[in-house]
Amino acid sequence: MSRAESALPGRVVAAHGRHYRVVLDASPAPRHCYTKGKKAGPAVGDRVLVLPEGLNEGVIIEVLPRRNLFYRSDAQRSKLFAANIDQLLLVLAAEPEFSDDLLGRALVAAGSADIAAHIVLNKADLPGTARARARLALPESLGIAVTTLSALDTEQTRARLGPVLQGRCTLLLGQSGMGKSTLLNALVPEAAAPTQAHSEALGTGRHTTTHTRLYPLPMGGDLIDSPGFQAFGLQHLSAHDIxxxxxxxxxxxxxxxxxxxxxxxxxGCGVLAALARGEITAQRHALYLRILAENEAARRY
Known part of the structure; x- marks a missing residue:
């Protein structure tokens, strides 16, 4: 029997560097797996073939075809967030102040992969929430739903997000310090994700999640938690993808x-004409030009 014939199908439920946890279809107990060679590894949510080793280990020998892959990339490396997801849940907050540029880039990445996006404005008890909410008028005008809540209120969080998450595989994504781990704990208590306040001196958040992990949701569906980010390159996108x-x-x-x-x-450019008429915002067109210029510069070097 060949290696491929001996391999068993499963799903990647956690990733930390080149180490993975895989739940095989035939057994609920996760296996600690790794890959061989230098080729790109799997992402959480991937379906894979595993060659078992011992009682609870294995080698991932193949990543099965994906519906989609959500990731960011720059000149140094690519960061795989998740595969085979139904939607993106972007967590923002009034404090620390979120970046319109990073928000826009995450939405472009989702749009290019045909992944639906939903924005959560967390920490609704903070005084700056109304101003932060007003800044979300642009993505909302593009048809992206916005939910305002405080993740500290567990009942409210479950009531407002339960219908959004039920039966879907959702990637939880956000800049550092937005309260993403608090939101995860409200939705999946057994996750017991560490939380900490953002740095008031720097006005930025600190990473509390260090690896990507999938959690089954009590209401059905899955939630994939990923580390916070402070940059979002899109150098893997072609001009058409952008x-x-x-x-x-x-x-x-x-x-x-x-x-x-x-x-x-x-x-005779239709986009520039629509921009002049106000049908396309200058902010969005400027983001388009920035991403295009970055990718063109990266290809030259």
Missing amino acids: EQGFPEFAPAIAQCRFYNCTHQHEP
Whole structure:
């Protein structure tokens, strides 16, 4: 019998570096697994084939075809967040102040992979919440739902997010310090994720999650928790992928004179015309240009 024939199917439920926990279809007990070689490893949520070793270990020999893969990338490395997800739950807060640029990039990554996004504005008891909520008018105008709550209120959190999460595989994502771990604990008490206050001196959060892990939800479905981030490169996206991350461009792109229009300076560009009419915001178009320029510069070097 070949190695492939001896391998058993399973699902990756945790990842830390090149070490993984996999739950095999045939057994609920997770196995501690690793990969061989230098090829890209699996992500949490991946379906894989595992060659068992001993009582509770194994070698991942193949990653099975994915529905999608959500990740960020820059010149140094790629960070795989999760695979085969149904939606992205982006956690923001008034304090520390969230970045519009990082929020926009995460939404572009989701849009390019055809993954639905939902925003949670956490820490609703803070005085800056109204101003933070107003800043979310732009993504909300793009059809992205926004839920405001305090994750410290467990009952409220479960009541408002339960219908959003039920029966779906959801990636929990956020900048450091947004209260993501508190939200996770409200939804999955057994997670017992460590929490700590953000640094008031720096106005930034500290990473409390160090690895990615999948948790079954009591109401059905799964929640994948991932480390907080302070950067979100998108160098893996092609120019077409970047366009896909801006769904509001689609009607205007159909009006472009040239099929290979970059929507930067070309005559007869439908996107630039829509921008001039106020149908596309200057903020979103500027983000599009930044991502495009970064990726072009990265390819040159």
